[in-house]
Structures are given as C-alpha cells and as structure tokens.
Amino acid sequence: MRLFRRIAVSLSLYSRIPMPHFSWEEDDMKDSLMFFPLVGVIIGIVEVLAFHLCRYFELHHMVSVILMILIPITITGGFHLDGFMDTTDAIRSYRSREDKLRILKDPHAGAFAVIGLICALLAFAGAALVIYEKGDHLIMLNVGVSFVFSRSLSGLLSVILPKARREGMLHNETKGAGSRVMGTLLVWYILSLIAVFVIDPETALLTVAVYMACLIRYKNMTEKEFGGVTGDTAGYFVTVSEICNIVLLALLCQVR
Numbered sequence: 001m002r003l004f005r006r007i008a009v010s011l012s013l014y015s016r017i018p019m020p021h022f023s024w025e026e027d028d029m030k031d032s033l034m035f036f037p038l039v040g041v042i043i044g045i046v047e048v049l050a051f052h053l054c055r056y057f058e059l060h061h062m063v064s065v066i067l068m069i070l071i072p073i074t075i076t077g078g079f080h081l082d083g084f085m086d087t088t089d090a091i092r093s094y095r096s097r098e099d100k101l102r103i104l105k106d107p108h109a110g111a112f113a114v115i116g117l118i119c120a121l122l123a124f125a126g127a128a129l130v131i132y133e134k135g136d137h138l139i140m141l142n143v144g145v146s147f148v149f150s151r152s153l154s155g156l157l158s159v160i161l162p163k164a165r166r167e168g169m170l171h172n173e174t175k176g177a178g179s180r181v182m183g184t185l186l187v188w189y190i191l192s193l194i195a196v197f198v199i200d201p202e203t204a205l206l207t208v209a210v211y212m213a214c215l216i217r218y219k220n221m222t223e224k225e226f227g228g229v230t231g232d233t234a235g236y237f238v239t240v241s242e243i244c245n246i247v248l249l250a251l252l253c254q255v256r
Contacts, residue, residue, distance in 0.1 A: 010035035014151075016077040017042070033155045034181050037188040040151040043072045044144030051132065051140045061132055068128040069121060072147065081117065083235020085109055088116035090232075091225055100225055101164060104232045123243050127250035136253045138200040142207060145195045146245045149211060150238045152188035157229065157237065159185070161219060164228035202256075203249060210248055214241040 008019040009032045017039075050071060054064035073081065090100040092112035103110075131139055159182055196204040218237045222229045 006031045007035050007038065010038060014079060015039045015042070015075050017075065031181060033158065034184040036155045037148045037151040037185070037192070039076065040147035040149070043075050043147040046071050046075065047147070048140055048144040052137075054132070055135060061129060064132050065125050065128045068132075069124060080235035080238040081120075083232035084120065084239040085113035085117055086232040087236035089113040091221070092116075097225070097227055101230075104226075104230055120239060120243055123247055127243075127246040130250040131246070131253050134253045139203055139249050139253050141199045142196055142203045142249060143246055145192050145199065146207060146242055148188060148192040149196070149207065149245075150241045152185050152192055153211060153215060153241070154234050154238050155185040156182070156189065157215065157218065158234050161222065162228035164222070164226040164230045164233075203252060206248055206252060207245055210245045211241055214244055 011017045012019045013032050014036055047068060050067050051064070054067065086104045086106070089106075089110040089112050090103040093100060093103055093110075095103075131143065193204075193208070196207050214237065218233070218240075222233050226233065
C-alpha cells in the first residue's frame with residue numbers, strides 16, 4: 001500500500017496521468033522523487049510505440065514528428081518546459097542573482113522564454129524527423145530510454161546539489177530525502193545506463209557523453225547564476241539534456 005502511495009504521488013506531481021485521490025502524508029512527499037523516472041518510462045514506451053505505428057501506417061513525416069513532440073508534453077503537462085522557459089528568461093536577463101531568482105517565480109513568460117521554447121521545439125522536431133526518415137529502430141529505442149536517463153539524473157542532482165532557496169517545491173521534496181531516495185534514483189540511472197548499452201553500444205557511448213557534458217554545464221550554471229538548484233532549473237536540465245541527446249543521435253543516425 002505504501003509503495004502504491006509513493007508511485008501515485010510521484011505520477012500526480014510529475015505527470016498528468018490520472019491517479020486516485022487520497023490525503024498525502026509528509027513521507028509521501030519526501031519520497032516522491034523515488035519514482036520520478038517512472039514518468040520517463042511511460043513517455044519512452046509511448047514514444048517508441050508511436051514511432052512504430054506511424055511507420056506501419058505510413059503517416060506523413062510531419063504528423064509523426066508532431067506526435068513525438070506532443071507525447072511528452074501531454075503526459076507531463078509541460079511541467080519541465082515551464083521550468084526551462086523560466087530558467088531561460090532568468091539567465092538571459094543578465095541581472096543580479098536575487099533578480100534571477102525572482103524571475104524564476106514570476107508566472108509571466110518573457111520574450112527570451114518564448115524564443116528559447118521555439119528553438120527547443122524546432123531542434124527536437126528536426127532531430128525527430130531525421131530519426132523517423134532513417135527508420136533507425138535502435139536509435140529510437142535509445143531516445144525512449146533517454147527520458148528515464150534524464151529524470152534519474154535530474155532527481156539525483158536535485159538531492160545532491162545545493163538549493164538556491166530554502167522554500168518551494170524542490171526544497172520540500174528533497175529536505176527529507178535520505179539514502180533510500182538516493183539509492184532508488186541511482187538504481188534507475190544504472191538500469192537506464194545498462195539499457196542503452198544493451199540496445200546499441202555505439203549510441204550508448206554518445207548518450208553517456210552528452211548527459212555528462214550537460215551535467216557539468218548544469219552544475220556550473222546553477223552555481224554561477226542562482227547559487228544552487230531549484231525546481232525550475234531541474235526542468236531546464238531535463239529539457240536541455242533530452243534535446244542535446246536526440247540532436248546528436250540524429251546526427252549519428254545521418255552519418256552511419
């Protein structure tokens with residue numbers, strides 16, 4: 001019963017998948033990150049199924065690409081894109097750290113947020129189009145696993161790295177996170193790592209390199225710009241790392 005509660009809380013927080021309603025306890029919120037990567041599993045499965053169905057029914061390429069874009073947005077409700085937009089707006093403001101943290105909490109979207117979103121969607125669409133046209137099933141499986149990869153790393157970084165604020169959703173989720181949460185997220189990461197190497201060692205090496213580069217860049221960026229991580233920057237990491245991965249996988253798909 002407790003396991004079900006934790007899964008239900010995680011899916012309620014990080015997705016728009018309907019879950020039974022019940023009163024949340026403090027432990028439920030504390031352990032919510034444990035099953036954060038499960039959302040990535042669901043997205044990955046749906047993405048791979050959609051890829052094969054689109055090819056089977058010979059749907060127009062652009063329809064297939066639009067579906068690949070809409071699937072994660074529909075399942076998550078745009079949860080991570082919101083963080084990506086807020087973080088982009090804050091970084092591009094070139095203001096003080098305090099002002100940047102204030103911009104993260106601002107519900108309004110600025111011009112840089114919109115520009116960043118357009119660029120991100122176009123990059124994802126272009127990469128998805130290449131992968132669809134090439135019909136590389138192994139690379140598409142790698143893309144599916146990457147949704148788990150990004151969320152397991154994002155969860156680990158959210159627990160490990162310093163927090164920019166002593167309040168907010170991320171602070172509440174991680175303040176009581178112990179070895180159980182860390183261990184579970186690490187298991188998710190290891191399983192996704194094994195999966196990409198089993199699927200295709202060549203693309204796995206590229207995926208690991210991409211995510212490590214994004215991890216280092218993210219750590220340096222959050223320390224410099226915000227003094228730590230927030231819920232919005234966690235969404236930024238998920239979005240940027242997934243897009244970087246699919247773009248480089250598309251390039252590999254193009255040349256091999």
